[in-house]
Amino acid sequence: DGGITQSPKYLFRKEGQNVTLSCEQNLNHDAMYWYRQDPGQGLRLIYYSQIVNDFQKGDIAEGYSVSREKKESFPLTVTSAQKNPTAFYLCASSISSGRSEYEQYFGPGTRLTVT
């Protein structure tokens, strides 16, 4: 059963703690992406990776970090430096981000609440 999985679906943390969101895909896609979605808004790109061991900052990378040690996995760490971390986080993958003319496949999302 191919697809993208994100875990957990809901995550609660105290302010000042780092938290890591999981994203795994078995689609054999080269490119993976992390987006943030706030209520009533579209998706904003946090980080993306075109290939293993390489990643680039998106539009709102401050306060976040990622790694891409395996093709299948692209975890996102929300650090204590992120001023407003409460949001819905979406992971996606595509065949290649060298060209945008490929659809992106999305995971079910993780809703992070920081209090």
Add this chain to the structure above:
Amino acid sequence: SQQGEEDPQALSIQEGENATMNCSYKTSINNLQWYRQNSGRGLVHLILIRSNEREKHSGRLRVTLDTSKKSSSLLITASRAADTASYFCATGAMEYGNKLVFGAGTILRVKS
């Protein structure tokens, strides 16, 4: 700033009616995609239209692209209650390094 801007922000129609959503963008693109998101879920790809195409169909979906006006429209014909969702356009452009840039979306509610 966001590349795509959807209009209207929200749309409420009766089952069986057609729903039209519009997307405008600012710079030249090489493709435009439409995605659907059910509440609290991930996005699902609906259709991709390239800059050299004017119209594409997929089932009850019809997408048009007018590059001279920098706009696209998504038409859902004979809507169903199950079409209730948010719809996003996303643009791909050389200016953005071929990443997709998403608009804020249109919330569609289909009443049965």
